[in-house]
Amino acid sequence: MIRAVPWISAGILFIAIWLGALHSPFGSFPAAKMAVLLSPIVIIFFFGIFSLSYIMYGVFTFNDCPGEDEKLKKQIEEARKGLKNAGYKF
16 A cells, blocks of 8 residues: 555645646647646656566566476475375375
């Protein structure tokens, strides 16, 4: 919940600024009014691009741990043996 507070605060601030710009007089500037109307869609689009890039970067730079899979399999087998000795059946 604590990590969400800055995002919620930024969202509320953006909505307040957007609503203020939306209801301000843009009588002689129809292009400006259209830009204000489309700004949430553009921001969501760029946020999606940023999120996708961030996830792809994390996937491409994920550290490989050679040999760790064998250690994990060994620990699983040891745990199964311990549980069988304790009376569990697999």
